[in-house]
Amino acid sequence: MTVTLPVAGATPAPDMAGPDLGPATHLACRECGATTPLGPHYACTDCFGPLEVAYDFGQVSRERIEAGPPSIWRYRDLLPVPAGVADTPNTQPGCTRLVRADRLAGELGLATLWVKDDSANPTHSFKDRVVAVALAAARELGFTVLACPSTGNLANAVAAAAARAGIRSFVFVPQDLEQQKIVTTAVYDTTLVAVDGTYDDVNRLASELAGEHEDWAFVNVNVRPYYAEGSKTLGYEIVEQLGWRLPDQVVIPVASGAQLVKVDKAFRELAELGLVEGDAPRIFGAQAAGCSPVSAAFKAGHDVVRPVRPSTIAKSLAIGNPADGPYVLDVARRTGGAVDDVTDDEVVEGIRLLARTEGIFAETAGGVTVAVLAKLVRDGLLDPAAETVVFNTGDGLKTLDAVSPVVGPLGTIAATTDAFHALVPAVATR
Amino acid sequence: MNSAVAVRVPTILRTYTRGESDVTVSVGERATLADVVVALETAFPGIAGRVLDDTGQIRRFVNVYVDDDDVRFAAGLQTPTPDGTKVSVIPAVAGG
Numbered sequence: 001m002t003v004t005l006p007v008a009g010a011t012p013a014p015d016m017a018g019p020d021l022g023p024a025t026h027l028a029c030r031e032c033g034a035t036t037p038l039g040p041h042y043a044c045t046d047c048f049g050p051l052e053v054a055y056d057f058g059q060v061s062r063e064r065i066e067a068g069p070p071s072i073w074r075y076r077d078l079l080p081v082p083a084g085v086a087d088t089p090n091t092q093p094g095c096t097r098l099v100r101a102d103r104l105a106g107e108l109g110l111a112t113l114w115v116k117d118d119s120a121n122p123t124h125s126f127k128d129r130v131v132a133v134a135l136a137a138a139r140e141l142g143f144t145v146l147a148c149p150s151t152g153n154l155a156n157a158v159a160a161a162a163a164r165a166g167i168r169s170f171v172f173v174p175q176d177l178e179q180q181k182i183v184t185t186a187v188y189d190t191t192l193v194a195v196d197g198t199y200d201d202v203n204r205l206a207s208e209l210a211g212e213h214e215d216w217a218f219v220n221v222n223v224r225p226y227y228a229e230g231s232k233t234l235g236y237e238i239v240e241q242l243g244w245r246l247p248d249q250v251v252i253p254v255a256s257g258a259q260l261v262k263v264d265k266a267f268r269e270l271a272e273l274g275l276v277e278g279d280a281p282r283i284f285g286a287q288a289a290g291c292s293p294v295s296a297a298f299k300a301g302h303d304v305v306r307p308v309r310p311s312t313i314a315k316s317l318a319i320g321n322p323a324d325g326p327y328v329l330d331v332a333r334r335t336g337g338a339v340d341d342v343t344d345d346e347v348v349e350g351i352r353l354l355a356r357t358e359g360i361f362a363e364t365a366g367g368v369t370v371a372v373l374a375k376l377v378r379d380g381l382l383d384p385a386a387e388t389v390v391f392n393t394g395d396g397l398k399t400l401d402a403v404s405p406v407v408g409p410l411g412t413i414a415a416t417t418d419a420f421h422a423l424v425p426a427v428a429t430r
Numbered sequence: 431m432n433s434a435v436a437v438r439v440p441t442i443l444r445t446y447t448r449g450e451s452d453v454t455v456s457v458g459e460r461a462t463l464a465d466v467v468v469a470l471e472t473a474f475p476g477i478a479g480r481v482l483d484d485t486g487q488i489r490r491f492v493n494v495y496v497d498d499d500d501v502r503f504a505a506g507l508q509t510p511t512p513d514g515t516k517v518s519v520i521p522a523v524a525g526g
Binding site for chain 1: 440503
C-alpha cells in the first residue's frame with residue numbers, strides 16, 4: 001500500500017475543507033480556554049498554554065468498539081484521526097495484555113493487582129500508541145517528515161512508524177542514551193542524531209528546529225496535542241479488559257506527565273459517554289528520585305513544578321522540566337491519589353520483583369512504577385484492599401544495563417554432572 | 431556603550447516581529463533579561479505581554495534561555511545579558 005503525501009517542502013496547510021480528524025472539532029488552551037481551529041498548533045498564542053483537542057463524539061457504543069480491529073484503532077471514534085485510519089500503513093499498536101498479578105499482589109499485600117504490560121507493543125513501549133495517532137494527524141495536517149526529541153522509547157517508535165509509512169524521519173536523543181535504544185532506533189534507517197546534553201537540551205533543540213522546518217512533524221512538539229491523545233487508549237483498554245469496569249486505583253510513571261493526564265481523561269470520557277459506571281479511579285504518579293520534580297511539588301503542596309537536572313538510571317523518565325507536570329498535580333489531588341519517587345536501587349529491585357513474581361521484564365520506568373507501588377503500600381497511601389493497576393510501559397531488553405550488574409549465571413561449569421552438583425549441592429542431595 | 435543581544439523568536443510570536451525568527455536588540459552595558467524584554471517591547475509592541483504574565487514574571491509555559499542556560503536555573507529576569515548574548519524564547523509545552 002502506498003501513502004499519498006504532499007510534495008516535500010510544502011508548508012503544512014489543510015485544504016479548504018480542513019483536516020479530517022474524525023470527532024475532533026478544534027483545539028482549546030488548557031490555561032486560558034482560548035480556542036483555535038484544528039491545525040499544526042501546540043501552544044496558545046495568547047498565553048503559551050498547551051492546546052488540547054476538543055471533540056464532538058456523537059454516538060459511541062461498547063458494541064462498536066468491540067467490533068473494531070485488535071489495535072488502538074478500535075477507539076478511533078474517540079481519537080483525533082480519520083475514520084479510515086486503520087487502512088493507512090501504521091504499526092497497529094495497542095491491545096496489549098492486562099496481566100492478573102496475584103504473586104506480586106501477594107508479595108506486596110494487595111488484594112487484587114493487574115499489570116498493564118505495554119512492552120508488547122510493536123517497538124516494545126507505549127510510545128507506539130502516541131506515535132500512531134501523531135502520524136495519522138500529521139498526514140492530515142500536511143506534514144511530510146516525522147521527527148522527535150526522545151529519551152529512547154519514542155525514538156524507536158518514530159523511526160519504525162516512519163519506516164512503515166515510507167516517510168523520512170529525524171530522531172534526536174541525548175548522547176548518553178542506553179546502547180540498546182540507540183541500536184533499536186538506528187536499525188530503521190532513520191536520521192538519528194545524538195546530542196551532547198540532557199533530554200531537556202534535546203527538547204529545546206527540537207523546539208527550535210520545529211520553528212525552522214515547518215513541514216516536519218515533531219510528534220511531541222508541534223503535533224503534541226494530537227500525539228498525547230494516543231495515551232488515552234491505555235485507559236480505554238484497561239476499562240474494556242476489565243469487562244467495562246473502572247479500576248479503583250492506578251499507578252502510572254511520570255516523565256512529561258502527559259500519559260497520566262490522558263489516562264485520567266480517558267476514564268472521564270468513558271464515564272461521560274455512559275460507557276462505564278462507578279467512581280473515578282485514584283491516580284498515582286511514579287518518578288525516580290533522581291528526576292522527581294513532580295513528586296517534589298506534590299509533597300510540598302505546590303501547584304507549579306520547579307525544573308531539575310536529572311540524574312537517574314530511569315532515563316525514559318528523565319525529563320527535568322515536565323510539560324504536563326502541573327496537570328499531574330491536579331489529577332493526583334482531584335482523584336485522591338499521590339505522586340511519589342524511589343531511588344535507583346529501588347528501581348532495580350522493582351524490575352527484579354516484577355520479573356521474579358510475574359515473569360515480566362520491565363524497563364527502568366516499569367521498575368519505577370512497581371517500586372513506587374510498593375512504597376505507596378508501605379506508607380499507607382494506597383488502599384491494599386482496592387483493585388489496582390500498575391503500568392509497565394516498556395521492555396526490559398531496552399535497559400539491560402540497569403540489571404546486568406546484579407543478575408547473571410550462578411557459575412560457569414564443565415559439562416559434567418559432578419560439576420553441576422558441586423555448584424548446586426541442594427539439587428545433588430535431593 | 432550599548433550591548434547587542436540576539437533573540438530567537440518562536441513561531442507563535444513572529445506576528446509581532448513581522449515574521450522574523452531572529453531579531454537583535456540594543457541594551458545597556460549592564461543589562462539583564464528584564465531590559466531585553468523592555469527593548470523587545472519597544473521594537474515590537476505587544477510582545478512583552480505574551481512572554482510575561484500579569485505580575486511581570488515569565489509565563490508558566492514559556493522557557494527562556496540566556497545562551498545555553500534556562501533562566502529558571504539562573505537569576506530569572508535578572509540574568510545578565512552582556513554584549514553578544516543569545517536569548518531564546520521557546521514554548522514549554524513540548525516533550526515527553
